[in-house]
Each structure stands twice: as structure tokens, then as C-alpha cells.
Amino acid sequence: MASAVPFCISLCSFLAPLTETCQKAVFGVAMGLSVAVLLLVGFPHRIDFLIHLPNGLIVLAAFFGGLPAIVPALIVVAGVAGAQAGTMAGLAMGQALLSGAIGIIFHCLRRRLAPTALEMAGLSCLAALTLVFCGLVEGDAGERRQAEILDPALLLFLTTFLSMAGMGREITRNRRLGEARLLRTIIDALPDNLLVSDRTGRFITANPAAATFLGRAAKDRLAQAQLADFFDGQTLRAITAHQQAVIIEHAPRLRDYPFVLKTGQAGWLSSMKAPILDDDGRLVAIISLDRDITQAKEIELQHVQTEAILREAIGCMADAMVVLDEDNRILLINQQYSALFAQTEMIIGCHIETVLRRAAPLYHAAGEDAQAFSARVLAMMRVEGRSDLTLGPDFHVSMTVRQMANGYRLVVLSDISAARAAERAMLSLNNRLEQLARIDEVTGLFNRRMLNQHLDHLLGDRDGAEPALTVMLIDVDHFKCYNDTYGHLAGDACLAAIGACLTGLAGELPLAIAARYGGEEFALVLPGIRRVAAASIADVVRRRIRDLAIPHKASVFEVVTVSIGLASGPMQGLSDAASYLSAADLALYRAKASGRDCAFTFHANMLPPPTA
Incomplete structure (x- = not known):
């Protein structure tokens, strides 16, 4: 029975390229053929001793393969048992069916996980009890029964337990290998640089993106390399300080810093470093996920420069400017507004209607209350285009409204009081000239x-x-x-x-x-x-x-x-x-x-x- 363990392990490796259902079916057929061989070889001579081995194989087939494995195995056993005559053949078939039922029960319980020690002990006990039960049905009482039933049952318990333990380890190992391969595939596919190093900065492993970034043809060439082999002194100090913070705090840390490689390449890195700890909380290694953000930093710098230029341009505007959102709340004003309407004390985020009501006592027309003034000006601000607004006997404003994205509106206010005064002076002069002409x-x-x-x-x-x-x-x-x-x-x-x-x-x-x-x-x-x-x-x-x-x-x-x-x-x-x-x-x-x-x-x- 002990030789069945390496046989099953080899068989699992052989069946790996097949689909899951095909693997289980072939595994069941192999178990069935093994049982048939044992029955054909041992049935006429030492059936009481050998009968436990076929039962153990049937249990293994049902436990690990489920229905796709047990059905072919029972078909093979039934074919061989049908060719045999007498009570022993029927007894062997009954044992096989009972063993298969026990294996199916535990197959459903384990939910495709490696069996626990309790599950293996329970299954082994059931297999041994099955043998005892079949022996009691077949033989006589006495010392022979103890020697030919109880001893084989104990041997069956041990062999079943050992077989299941070996298969469980193989399943666990294969699952971990699969998970490791999946993780390795994911890591290799990452566009960002992933490096694992010890606390001294010596590399343990890396992905292809990191190897390409550091100028190495393959990731394997990074093994045992150090940070000092690739970065200049200033960059190395920044990375070392980052690693030391992770080592001291035992917590992940994200930092952005400029880098310069010894190849001359320069830019910016966004680096996330996290500690890898063992079960006792000791630092084993540091994993670094680095992203080259040079282009993003350039865009950010351009954005900052553009924003600075825009703010300077807005500040240099001769006209007052107000930007309103879709809810008529103030998003932006310039200095010219504060100079033109200093009394209203406009606040960013304030509703424009509130500001207009506050300004009403200063600028409203005769006989117009604050609400009417606010409604009149607000209605003008909703209409795209240019309009003139009189805010006092000698205070006139030209208002231009432009619709922007996201429902925003740009309102430009120009003080045309001097222009209006010039118009009045020109009109008076024209009237005077006309009078002089007449x-x-x-x-x-x-x-x-x-x-x-x-x-x-x-x-x-x-x-x-x-x-x-x-x-x-x-x-x-x-x-x-x-x-x-x-x-x-x-x-x-x-x-x-x-x-x-x-x-x-x-x-x-x-x-x-x-x-x-x-x-x-x-x-x-x-x-x-x-x-x-x-x-x-x-x-x-x-x-x-x-x-x-x-x-x-x-x-x-x-x-x-x-x-x-x-x-x-x-x-x-x-x-x-x-x-x-x-x-x-x-x-x-x-x-x-x-x-x-x-x-x-x-x-x-x-x-x-x-x-x-």
C-alpha cells in the first residue's frame, strides 16, 4: 500500500496537461486497474490479507477524483469481479462500493482542499471498519478472525492515512507552486519596477521592468547587485533614507524623489517601499514598487507654470473678472474686482446673489430695493453677451458674459465711467459746435x-x-x-x-x-x-x-x-x-x-x- 503513494504522485504529474475532468477519469481508471490486478493476483490465495489494499485504492480514487474518478474505477472492478465466481467476488464488489461511498462523502467535505489530519484519521478509520465489517460477514470467529481481520484492518488504517498524507502534501505543494507561478507572472507583467532587497540594499529578485530600467538585459543579472551600482550619490542617499524609515517603523512608506542613474538618465521616481517580516516580526527583506513619474512631473511642472502665467495674466487684466459655477457661486476673482468693488467684500465660495444684495445699497437705482437690484443684475449675468450696467450717477460698468465648460460662466466687468463721461463731454461739445454753427x-x-x-x-x-x-x-x-x-x-x-x-x-x-x-x-x-x-x-x-x-x-x-x-x-x-x-x-x-x-x-x- 505504501508504494501507492509515489505511484499516485507520479500519476498526478503525468496527468497535469489534461483538463480537470479528464485527469479525474484517467486517475479513476488507473485506480480501478490497480484494484483489478490485486484481485486477480491475490484473490485465490490471501484474500483476507489483500482485500484491504483494493479498498484503500478505491477510497483514494473517490476522495481525490470524485464521481469522474470513482465511476470508471468501479466499472473496472465490477468487470473483474464479474469474471470471478463465488462468494469472494461478490464480497469484493460490496467492499469496493462501500469504500467508494466513503471516499465520495469525504470528497464533498474537503471542498477541493488538502485533507486535514482529522479528515485523514476519520477516513482511515472508516476504511478499516469497512474491512472489519466485510471480514465478519465472511469468516468464522476466534483467533483466526483476529489475525486475519483486525491486523489487516490496522494495516489498512495506517496505509490509508499515510497515502492521504502524501497526496495532501502533493496537492498543497502543487497549489503553492501554481500560486507562485501566477504571482510571478503578475509581477513580471507589471509595468512598474518591482525590486526585493535585503536591509543592506542588495537585490534578491526583480521583475523585467526593473531590469530594463536599470539597464540590465535580464532580471537574473540583478541578483546580488546593489543600489550603489546604479544610482548616483544623491539619489542613493534619498533611497537609503526611505529604506531606513521603513526598517525603523516596519510600515510601508510612499515617497517621490528625483533620481540620476549612472547611465546619465535622470527623472523622478514614485517609490512605495514595504517591509517583509517573518512570523516572529523580524525584517526579512524590503519590497519596492517604483514608478517612473518623470513625464507626469514634467506635465505637473508645465501645469504649475501655466497656472502661474494664467494667474499673472488675470492679475494684469485691466478689467474685473469673476468666474461663477453652475450654482452661481464664486470660484475666482482678480485684484481688479477688489479694487473696483471694494465695498462688497466678495468672498470665494459665496453665492453671487448674496454679494449683489450686499452691494444694493451702494449701487441700486432710485426706487429699487435690494431684491429687485439683485434679480436684475443676476438676470443679466445669465445671458451670454455684452450689456451695460449703471450703478450710480457717475458709475457705469460694461458686463460681458461667456459660457464655459461644466456650466461655469466668466463675467468680465469693465469700468466705462470715464468713457461715459467722455461721451457726455463729446455730446456737449457737439451740441456747442452745432450751436456755434447756427x-x-x-x-x-x-x-x-x-x-x-x-x-x-x-x-x-x-x-x-x-x-x-x-x-x-x-x-x-x-x-x-x-x-x-x-x-x-x-x-x-x-x-x-x-x-x-x-x-x-x-x-x-x-x-x-x-x-x-x-x-x-x-x-x-x-x-x-x-x-x-x-x-x-x-x-x-x-x-x-x-x-x-x-x-x-x-x-x-x-x-x-x-x-x-x-x-x-x-x-x-x-x-x-x-x-x-x-x-x-x-x-x-x-x-x-x-x-x-x-x-x-x-x-x-x-x-x-x-x-x-
Whole structure:
């Protein structure tokens, strides 16, 4: 029976390449053939002694192979037992069936694990009891029974126990070898460097990735090598310090440090070192899992540099900037915001609505409460694009909103208060220039340019009918002598007083306008006024100016007076502004020739003769 142990071990090695079911079937057939050989050889002579050996083999087949092994074994035994005649053959078959049942029971109990000592003892006892039971059924009582049944049963117990112990060790060894091969395959497939070294830094084993990293063609060449063979002094000190921390603390440690190999390669390593302890807690070796993170460090450095550049660029922005998340919480602001809205004290992580409500007393429009102000500005921040926001009489902001990834929004706020002030100044200047283009600065009346435009408008919008229109030219008598006597400032004051008088008079007449024609000459345009009425108005003008009683020592009248020339239409030859003004000028010349302080009306006989 003892020889069955090496036989089973050899058979297991032979069956290793086959599938599990095939292995069990072949194992069962081999056990069955072994039983058959023993029955054929020993059955006629020493059946009481030999019968325990076939039973032990059947038990082994059932225990280790289960149904796929016991069925072929019993078939072989049944075939051989059927060829035998007599009671012994049937007894042998009964023993085989009982042994197979016992083996199947323990096969189910062990759950594919190596049997424990208790299981082996129990199975061996059952096998021995089976032999005793079969012997009691077969033989006679007495000393022969003790010698031929109990002694073989004890021998069967021992052989079964030893056989199972040998097979259990083989199973355990094969399982551990399989686990070791699996672990070795996993380690060799690791892309990271795995090194096992003793506490002095001498390598025990390594994976191919580590060998390649250290410049060795094969991992076996790293055996007995040392860290000092590969790294420069500074790197070696860093690794040694890392190992010493693991040795002292008996705990894993992760560190990142730069490295330089003696081959010249440089970079960064992320190293996880852990202690390997024996059952007594003593350090046996140190396992290191190193990853080359050079590229990651370069990316990280680039990221840090880019972030620094970005922050500097944001800090150098002329505009205020706010980044909001999808919940309208503030993620980022720049210094310009703090300078622009210092009173609101915006805090990172704060909700923008809270900040707006806090700012409402400072920036809200008249009659607008904090909630309405917050809702208005928040609604503007939800719309992508540019909009202007007035935060006070002299505080204007241009807000540009851009949608970003992950629902974030970039809000850029530009202080356009100076631009708005410049716009207002430009508008005021334009209005002033426009006024200067239309109004005489000394008298406040329309200037000659506006006079001509007004006449062109009146005469050009007549629809074929000649309009009733009077143009009156008014000249200050002896005005040069007035300037020489009283000075130019007094002259300007005199002109301003006359202009005010004409303005008042024009306001009394529908659609009439007063203008400064040039120098000391003024004009009145009287739409709808014909010849007779125009003469009466001219007399009123002359009297009102005389009644101003502006002293004029150089004049025979001793006060400022005016001469007036009138041109009233419709009249043949009066068709445009130039003809009306020319006619009024001729009439003015006649008035001045008539002694001044009078008015003269143009008539057709005064037209100059046509040139040949």
C-alpha cells in the first residue's frame, strides 16, 4: 500500500496537461486497474490479507477524483469481479462500493482542499471498519478472525492515512507552486519596477521592468547587485533614507524623489517601499514598487507654470473678472474686482446673489430695493453677451458674459465711467459746435449760414406758388464811429442789446426769425408778411431800437439808430434767397442815403438793368 503513494504522485504529474475532468477519469481508471490486478493476483490465495489494499485504492480514487474518478474505477472492478465466481467476488464488489461511498462523502467535505489530519484519521478509520465489517460477514470467529481481520484492518488504517498524507502534501505543494507561478507572472507583467532587497540594499529578485530600467538585459543579472551600482550619490542617499524609515517603523512608506542613474538618465521616481517580516516580526527583506513619474512631473511642472502665467495674466487684466459655477457661486476673482468693488467684500465660495444684495445699497437705482437690484443684475449675468450696467450717477460698468465648460460662466466687468463721461463731454461739445454753427456768439441770434438755410427752405417749399415773404436788413447807423468812441466791448454790448430787441420782436410774429447778417447788420425774415404790413413792422423795429436809448455821441441823433431795407414778395425777380437779400440790400442803401434812422422798401424800378 505504501508504494501507492509515489505511484499516485507520479500519476498526478503525468496527468497535469489534461483538463480537470479528464485527469479525474484517467486517475479513476488507473485506480480501478490497480484494484483489478490485486484481485486477480491475490484473490485465490490471501484474500483476507489483500482485500484491504483494493479498498484503500478505491477510497483514494473517490476522495481525490470524485464521481469522474470513482465511476470508471468501479466499472473496472465490477468487470473483474464479474469474471470471478463465488462468494469472494461478490464480497469484493460490496467492499469496493462501500469504500467508494466513503471516499465520495469525504470528497464533498474537503471542498477541493488538502485533507486535514482529522479528515485523514476519520477516513482511515472508516476504511478499516469497512474491512472489519466485510471480514465478519465472511469468516468464522476466534483467533483466526483476529489475525486475519483486525491486523489487516490496522494495516489498512495506517496505509490509508499515510497515502492521504502524501497526496495532501502533493496537492498543497502543487497549489503553492501554481500560486507562485501566477504571482510571478503578475509581477513580471507589471509595468512598474518591482525590486526585493535585503536591509543592506542588495537585490534578491526583480521583475523585467526593473531590469530594463536599470539597464540590465535580464532580471537574473540583478541578483546580488546593489543600489550603489546604479544610482548616483544623491539619489542613493534619498533611497537609503526611505529604506531606513521603513526598517525603523516596519510600515510601508510612499515617497517621490528625483533620481540620476549612472547611465546619465535622470527623472523622478514614485517609490512605495514595504517591509517583509517573518512570523516572529523580524525584517526579512524590503519590497519596492517604483514608478517612473518623470513625464507626469514634467506635465505637473508645465501645469504649475501655466497656472502661474494664467494667474499673472488675470492679475494684469485691466478689467474685473469673476468666474461663477453652475450654482452661481464664486470660484475666482482678480485684484481688479477688489479694487473696483471694494465695498462688497466678495468672498470665494459665496453665492453671487448674496454679494449683489450686499452691494444694493451702494449701487441700486432710485426706487429699487435690494431684491429687485439683485434679480436684475443676476438676470443679466445669465445671458451670454455684452450689456451695460449703471450703478450710480457717475458709475457705469460694461458686463460681458461667456459660457464655459461644466456650466461655469466668466463675467468680465469693465469700468466705462470715464468713457461715459467722455461721451457726455463729446455730446456737449457737439451740441456747442452745432450751436456755434447756427448761432451768433455775440448776439445769440441765428448766423448768416442759418439765415440762408432758412430762406432756401421757405422758398424751396412753395409748390409752384410764389409765397408772401418779407426780408428785412437792418444796419446800425454810424457803428464804426461808435466803436471808435466807446470801444469794441461796448460795441459788442450794443449789438447784443439790439439782438435781444429783435429776438423779442420776432417772438411776437408767427414763424419770424432774427439773424445777424454780418458786422453791424441784422436780418428779419417774416413769412406771410406782405409789403404794407412789412413797412409798419419796419417802423416798429426802428422805434424800439431808438427807444433803447443807447448813447451815441458820434451820431447826430445822440442815440443808436438803425436804417432798414425791405424786400417783399411775391415780386418779379425775387425767386431765391440771394435775390431777396440783394433787393433788401439795395433798399437799405437808399435808406442810408436818405439820412438814416428810416426804412425803405424795394420796388421793381430799383432792379439793376440786365447786362447785354
